[in-house]
Amino acid sequence: MFLTVTANPSVDRTVEVPRLVRGELHRASAVHVHPGGKGINVARALVRNGLDARAVLPAGGPEGDHLISLLNRYEIDVVRVPASGPVRTNISVIEPDATVTKLNEAGARLSAAEIAALSKAVLGNVSDVSWVVLAGSLPPGVDAGFYAELIRSLEGRAEVAVDTSGPALLAAVKAGPALVKPNLEELEEAVGRPLATMREVVEAARELRGLGARAVLASLGGEGAVLVDGEGAWHAEADAVARSSVGAGDSLLAGFLAGGGHGPRALESGVAWGAAAVSLPGSTMPGPVEVGAAEVRLHPELEPERGVGAGA
Ligand SMILES: Nc1ncnc2c1ncn2[C@@H]1O[C@H](COP(=O)(O)OP(=O)(O)OP(=O)(O)O)[C@@H](O)[C@H]1O
Numbered sequence: 179m180f181l182t183v184t185a186n187p188s189v190d191r192t193v194e195v196p197r198l199v200r201g202e203l204h205r206a207s208a209v210h211v212h213p214g215g216k217g218i219n220v221a222r223a224l225v226r227n228g229l230d231a232r233a234v235l236p237a238g239g240p241e242g243d244h245l246i247s248l249l250n251r252y253e254i255d256v257v258r259v260p261a262s263g264p265v266r267t268n269i270s271v272i273e274p275d276a277t278v279t280k281l282n283e284a285g286a287r288l289s290a291a292e293i294a295a296l297s298k299a300v301l302g303n304v305s306d307v308s309w310v311v312l313a314g315s316l317p318p319g320v321d322a323g324f325y326a327e328l329i330r331s332l333e334g335r336a337e338v339a340v341d342t343s344g345p346a347l348l349a350a351v352k353a354g355p356a357l358v359k360p361n362l363e364e365l366e367e368a369v370g371r372p373l374a375t376m377r378e379v380v381e382a383a384r385e386l387r388g389l390g391a392r393a394v395l396a397s398l399g400g401e402g403a404v405l406v407d408g409e410g411a412w413h414a415e416a417d418a419v420a421r422s423s424v425g426a427g428d429s430l431l432a433g434f435l436a437g438g439g440h441g442p443r444a445l446e447s448g449v450a451w452g453a454a455a456v457s458l459p460g461s462t463m464p465g466p467v468e469v470g471a472a473e474v475r476l477h478p479e480l481e482p483e484r485g486v487g488a489g490a
């Protein structure tokens with residue numbers, strides 16, 4: 179059983195438009211609605227591939243009811259923590275060349291009692307769990323040390339993977355999780371400098387290991403992902419006809435955990451799941467057919483001077 183925590187869930191609306199022009203009226207060519215937030219996406223990807231997942235999330239208001247009704251379409255064990263504020267709606271505008279413009283709300287403030295109830299719901303539901311995934315932003319009212327505190331409380335009970343950004347990521351890294359999954363931007367922010375090559379990505383990942391994370395899975399969009407752990411560093415990638423990258427990082431993380439959660443075989447699995455996700459609309463999570471179609475290249479050696487991000 180995998181348990182995911184989404185402190186700031188969302189209803190994700192993906193609107194497809196022929197071309198986005200600032201200041202103009204656009205008529206959508208298609209709309210997709212998915213239950214969202216990074217932990218929820220990880221849980222959706224896992225269950226689509228026949229694994230057991232439990233999702234813990236605060237959900238308030240009619241928007242929270244809507245989110246729960248969307249989630250009930252999946253075989254996820256949902257643990258709803260009552261909240262007074264409404265669940266946010268996040269909007270992705272997607273153009274035919276797969277360019278994504280994303281508008282994320284901050285989310286409703288959680289009270290001290292709601293935050294305590296969220297932690298209690300996590301710690302009270304881990305007895306049958308191998309991995310806990312702490313993923314996404316923290317809503318207003320929640321301290322940047324929230325994930326770090328959970329990591330410490332979970333020590334010896336389950337392995338913990340974290341996908342977040344900014345101060346919450348740095349605090350989590352220092353609490354010693356088994357895995358962190360930053361994308362390139364988040365990794366750059368964590369080490370405080372731009373990263374232009376694979377060598378620099380690996381050095382930055384080693385820096386996060388030095389601070390406490392046992393393994394770093396850095397996602398690099400179209401360039402795949404790099405895994406750095408105590409045994410070494412590996413790079414894998416897969417080609418995909420991109421349609422929507424929303425949630426691809428969550429699918430990557432789910433695939434990594436489904437592939438064992440450690441080492442190069444898990445990296446290959448994650449990259450297959452990530453590439454499969456970008457070829458699907460909105461934040462649709464891939465199933466075994468799409469995952470099986472991805473052709474992953476695990477490089478026997480890293481190419482240190484290969485460019486990443488804008489320099490790829
Ligand atoms: N254009 C692409 N072609 C092939 N694979 C891709 C492409 N874009 C993304 N991927 C796969 O998806 C994974 C995650 O992508 P990315 O680095 O954009 O994650 P992210 O920024 O965390 O995404 P999100 O936060 O939207 O879930 C990559 O590691 C890669 O395996």
Ligand SMILES: O=P(O)(O)OC[C@@]1(O)O[C@H](CO)[C@@H](O)[C@@H]1O
Binds near residue numbers: 425
């Ligand atoms: O605002 P956050 O919590 O950083 O990210 C939330 C979000 O962008 O992440 C998912 C994609 O990874 C979406 O389902 C969701 O809208």
